[in-house]
Amino acid sequence: MTGKADYRFLLAGGGTGGHLYPAIAVAEQIRILKPESKILFVGTKDKIEAKVVPSKGFDFKTIWVSGFSRKFKLENLLFPIKLIIAMIQSLIINIKFKPKVMIGAGAYVSGPVAIGASVMGAKIILLEQNSYPGITNRLLEKKAEQIHICFEETKKYFRDQTKLKVSGNPIRVDLQLIERSKACAEFGLDENKKVLLVLGGSLGAGNINKALAANLEKIMRDGMQIIWQTGKNYFEEYKKLNSKNIKVYPFIENMTAAYSAADLVIARAGATTIAEVAALGLPVVFIPSTVVAANHQYMNAKTLEEGNAAIIIKDEELKDKLYTVVKSLINDSEKLAELKRNIKQFSKPNAAVEIAREAIKLAEVN
Numbered sequence: 001m002t003g004k005a006d007y008r009f010l011l012a013g014g015g016t017g018g019h020l021y022p023a024i025a026v027a028e029q030i031r032i033l034k035p036e037s038k039i040l041f042v043g044t045k046d047k048i049e050a051k052v053v054p055s056k057g058f059d060f061k062t063i064w065v066s067g068f069s070r071k072f073k074l075e076n077l078l079f080p081i082k083l084i085i086a087m088i089q090s091l092i093i094n095i096k097f098k099p100k101v102m103i104g105a106g107a108y109v110s111g112p113v114a115i116g117a118s119v120m121g122a123k124i125i126l127l128e129q130n131s132y133p134g135i136t137n138r139l140l141e142k143k144a145e146q147i148h149i150c151f152e153e154t155k156k157y158f159r160d161q162t163k164l165k166v167s168g169n170p171i172r173v174d175l176q177l178i179e180r181s182k183a184c185a186e187f188g189l190d191e192n193k194k195v196l197l198v199l200g201g202s203l204g205a206g207n208i209n210k211a212l213a214a215n216l217e218k219i220m221r222d223g224m225q226i227i228w229q230t231g232k233n234y235f236e237e238y239k240k241l242n243s244k245n246i247k248v249y250p251f252i253e254n255m256t257a258a259y260s261a262a263d264l265v266i267a268r269a270g271a272t273t274i275a276e277v278a279a280l281g282l283p284v285v286f287i288p289s290t291v292v293a294a295n296h297q298y299m300n301a302k303t304l305e306e307g308n309a310a311i312i313i314k315d316e317e318l319k320d321k322l323y324t325v326v327k328s329l330i331n332d333s334e335k336l337a338e339l340k341r342n343i344k345q346f347s348k349p350n351a352a353v354e355i356a357r358e359a360i361k362l363a364e365v366n
Contacts, residue, residue, distance in 0.1 A: 006100050006363050007037040010093075010122065012113035013105025014049030018270040022127050022352075023105035024056055025170035029356035032173070040097050042090070042113045063089040065109055083112070090116035100363040101125060103355075104140060111136045118143045123362040125355070129169050129271030130296040131303060133157050145362060148355050150271060150348075151303060167355055168348025169275035175256060177280055183260035187247050189225045194330050197262035198228045199252075205268055207315050208287055209234050212266075213241065215323040220245060222327060227258050264330045266322075269301035269312075278309075278347040283339035285311045285325055287318055309342035 009030055013023040020043075027039050043049030045062040053060045065086035086109075094102075094116040102117035103125045104110030114124050123145045126137050131151040141147065141158055148167040149155070155164055184191040196219070200208045209230055212219075219226065225245045230238045235250035242248040252258050259265070259280055267273045269286040277284045286304070288297035304310040311329065313321050329335060 007034050007360070008097065008099045008101075009037055009039045009359060009363070010042065010097055010099035010102045010113065010117055011039065011105070012042045012102070012110035013107050013127070014043035014053075014109055015047050015107045016270070017048060018129055018272045019105045019107035019110075020049050020052060021172060021272050022129060022170040022275075023103060024053070024058075025172045025352040026103060026127070026355045026359065027058060028056070028173045029170075029352045030359060033353075033356055034360055038097075040093075040099070042093060043109055061093050063093070063109065063112060065112060086112040087115065091119065094120045094122070101359045103127065103359060104137070105129075106134045106137050108136055111140065114140050114143060123365070125359055125362070127170070127355070128154060129275075130154075131299040132296040134296075146358060148351075148358075150275070151300075153303070165354075165358075168351035169271050170352035170355055171272075171275050171279050171349070173352070175259075175276060175279065178256060178260045180260055183257040186254060186257040187227055187261060189227075189245070189247070189261060193245075194224045194263045195261045196224050196226045196326060196330065197258055197265045197267075198226060199265065199267040199273065200229060200231050200234075205231065205287070205289065206234065207318055208266065208268070209238060211318040211322045213238065214319055215326075216241065216246070218323050219326065224326075224330065227252070227261060229258075264326065264336070266326070269297040271300060274300055274304065275347075275351075278304075278343045279349045281340045281344040281347070283310075283329065283336045284343070285313060285329070287313050287315055290315045304343060304346055307342055307346065309339060309346055311339070 011023045011027055013019045030037050040059045041053045042061050042063060063086045065082050090112040099117055099122045102114055102122045104114045105127045118124060124143050126140055126144045126147045128137050128149045131153055133154060144163055146165060147163045148165050150169045158164060181191045189195060198212055228248045229252045232250040239248050265277055265282050265284040269288040286301040288301050301312050305312045313325060
């Protein structure tokens with residue numbers, strides 16, 4: 001039996017953009033392919049998903065949960081209590097919503113939601129963005145019908161190979177390059193000058209911000225312009241540097257324009273950033289974060305560097321190397337063209353559509 005009542009999709013993910021935007025991309029495609037679908041997101045009330053999900057027009061519920069810190073923190077003592085409450089809240093949400101398919105994007109919030117959905121008999125799809133899978137997805141493997149991964153090397157970390165599909169990382173529907181002149185105008189920049197786009201993630205990257213600030217005078221002397229996303233945690237510290245040639249933001253809403261204006265991107269090696277720059281064919285210098293689980297950002301970026309599709313600067317070398325790498329690259333049109341060409345080969349632009357189709361198929365199974 002199929003019909004409107006069957007197309008009920010529950011999605012969970014958040015904490016960071018890397019665990020949220022892939023889930024949103026899939027939900028957007030489900031909405032396009034099956035407009036009659038009922039779609040509900042679950043997240044936490046104090047993270048990025050609480051703002052972004054409703055702004056995309058999706059229903060949103062919250063549960064009380066947080067990750068377990070590998071370092072000793074007092075809040076770790078609350079973890080068992082939060083987990084029990086989150087499990088109860090997730091079960092209630094599942095009982096009321098009655099999903100046919102649950103899609104988990106890998107963050108800790110997806111754990112209790114997936115378990116609640118499994119109890120209700122929903123089919124489980126997991127999205128794994130990183131080359132080294134997160135603990136939540138590894139724990140949920142047995143409950144999953146399908147696990148969609150981005151890298152071939154990720155396969156070795158899962159037991160059941162029949163569940164794995166190398167689909168790529170879903171990117172948002174509205175992400176595409178626009179005319180550079182329009183993009184530069186959006187930021188009040190001169191289209192005839194080089195533009196450096198600096199991204200440190202939604203919360204920000206302290207070391208990238210420090211290194212950029214330390215090298216700002218030399219970069220400006222070379223006539224470059226900068227679009228700088230400091231992250232909300234650092235905006236107050238750097239907003240005074242905003243000027244005609246330096247545009248400072250806590251968070252960039254219009255990433256289409258930012259990417260379209262950029263001659264070169266400096267960014268952390270989060271899976272979503274990698275998927276986006278690869279799909280758009282942008283030259284990028286990755287500075288992998290050293291404070292993420294299992295050093296997965298370095299592993300993500302290393303795959304591209306080995307394919308001559310990106311440059312890596314290690315976090316500890318950033319202050320000394322940032323300016324010289326940027327200066328040599330941004331004026332080397334042949335190298336930029338090579339990086340653009342090669343990174344495109346790592347792109348799977350249809351990932352969101354493919355995963356959405358799989359989810360719809362599973363929703364149609366009795």
